[in-house]
Amino acid sequence: MSYGYYPKYVTVAEKIAKAKKKIKQLRKKNPAIRPIILEGNALAKTWWGKAWNANLESYADYSNRIGRGRSYVRHLAVLDLQIVPGKVTSLVQGSMGAPYEVVISITKMKKKNWQNIKKECQSRLSSLPDLLTGKIPKTLQETFMVQGKGLFPTPSEIEFDCSCPDWASMCKHVAATLYGVGARLDEDPALFFTLRQAVIDDLVSQAVQSKASSIIKKTTTGSSRIIADDKLSDLFGLDMDDLVPVKPVKKKAAKVRKQKSVQQGDLQGYPTAIALVAHYIDKSKDGLSTKDLQKSTGFPAKKLYAILFRLKQQGKVKSPAYGVYKKILSKQP
Secondary structure (H helix, E strand, O other), X not given: OEEOOEEOOOOHHHHHHHHHHHHHXXXXXXXXXXXXXXXXXXXXXXXXXXXXXHHHHOOHHHHOOHHHHHHHHHOOOEEEEEEEOOEEEEEEOOOOOOOEEEEEEEOOOOHHHHHHHHHHHHOOOOOHHHHHOOOOOHHHHHHHHOOOOOOOOOHHHEEEEEOOOOOOOOOHHHHHHHHHHHHHHHHOOHHHHHHOOOOHHHHOHHHHHHHHOOOEEEOOOOOOEEEOHHHHXXXXXXXXXXXXXXXXXXXXXXXXXXXXXXXXXXXOOOOOXXXXXXXXXXXXXXXXXXXXXXXXXXXXXXXXXXXXXXXHHOOOEEEEEOOEEEEOOOOOO
């Protein structure tokens, strides 16, 4: 119903309630949907989310149009947002009953740009967790943000399409999706490298290898080289005490321990945190993401990166896809 030439006014609370109802309906058909849910009014809170938004807003082509999506993403209108290599897809609730479908394609990062950025990082970035949490030297942050030469895409590298009837070059639903990407990067910055089809490890691998060469030690059996557990903290910048063997628990204490959730990082039955992570990866047929492992073990991301680094070094796990870890099957003789 409309009043004169104006549509009926819908309050923010009504919009959010409508969006929640729609999300509930969509989840019945597809439990894998991932809506954009902001905590507070900030569109992004981490360096990666803020940098993504700042890059888009820095271009004249976008600055006057992208703002149309701010209220949409704040009002829970982005019902689902998925990121895969080179593409973002979303469902955005508009004024109609059915949500609109948005597809955004982003060109793979130019090889020359990627080579230059890797070269800049090799001497100044040695921690993957620092990179993902945005603890990056200011000079590198500026390098990442250079228009046309940094990590972030230019308008010419972005193409979008929406099923809505709005023929504007950037409709509200596309704008909301672009801001939704910034919010998603707050949750998982590694998705940025998935989207840009770049190998995140490349930014720190050479620096880590260089640093590792000064702290690796020879094992007592053979000539293979491994990094000692008590030295992994030098690479990842965190306390690695929880990676050493845990003391055996008494039977009485073990009974209480069984009641604790694995979410809290329960090590019952596993001598080390590394063994626990390896256990969950071994059980998975298709591999687990870092987020999956966080839920299963209760370990923070920094600790998991260090553990996964060690498991990859030992040849026990591999990464068949960005952010996914899988057991390396032993070859049959």
